[in-house]
Amino acid sequence: MSDYFHIRDVHKDFSGLKVLTGASFHVREKERHAVIGPNGAGKTTLFNIMSGKLKPSCGAVVFKGKDISGTQPYVLNRRGLSRSFQITNIFQELSVFDNILSGVRSRHELRYHFFKRPERHRDIMDKVEAIVEEVGLADVKHQPASSLSYGQQRALEIGVTLSTEPELILLDEPTAGMTRDETARAVKLIARVTAGRTLIIIEHDMDVVFSLADTISVLHYGTILMSDTPEKVSCNQRVKDAYLGEEAAC
């Protein structure tokens, strides 16, 4: 099994409440991997552990052969891992362009000790323009984030995630609260911007999961019930009993 990204026997307690009780799964490089599970199953807790916001009580998160458990998110960013939150985390008062610019600049300053040379400046501006275009916000790039629709704000959030040039992207319920149309647009956007990258997505909407994921891990009572292709997961009796129900297409 590849060791690109690996959750190994992760446990997490919150003052005695056992939320994760030995969760393990592997993600291959360039795979689109979805984590599903009922409300309160511990998906966001797992997400926070994968992205360094929380430290596991025991167990490990391994990225490219290194144990990154509890490593600060900004350090993980430099190593190529970028996350987007279940709760929108963009700067509301800044324009679309400036939100993305702040991410691109942080990446370049960290990597190159960015000097104020005009050609470097041009480079950065071109990168910001390319991301604005990629997430479909060119028409509103000078507007403050606060003036955008909910779907556009989530697209901006994905743009901010891309601004650090990640190879591994973690998304926690990127379509939560969206209309059907916004969700369809978001799925296309996520498929496009994660091409050639690795994606781990936590998602409730099964249409989204089945249109994006190559592999699905089912989180149930703190452990991973199974980790397999969408076809195998949707046909598995234990998964139907625990989560999907009998109507799951199979």
Ligand SMILES: Nc1ncnc2c1ncn2[C@@H]1O[C@H](COP(=O)(O)OP(=O)(O)OP(=O)(O)O)[C@@H](O)[C@H]1O
């Ligand atoms: N910081 C915390 N302190 C105490 N309990 C917590 C904390 N964070 C999460 N929990 C508890 O852990 C359990 C799992 O929560 P979590 O948010 O990880 O679930 P989830 O699967 O993401 O749920 P949802 O589907 O609603 O997004 C819940 O019972 C929650 O109340």
Ligand SMILES: [Mg+2]
């Ligand atoms: Mg959650």
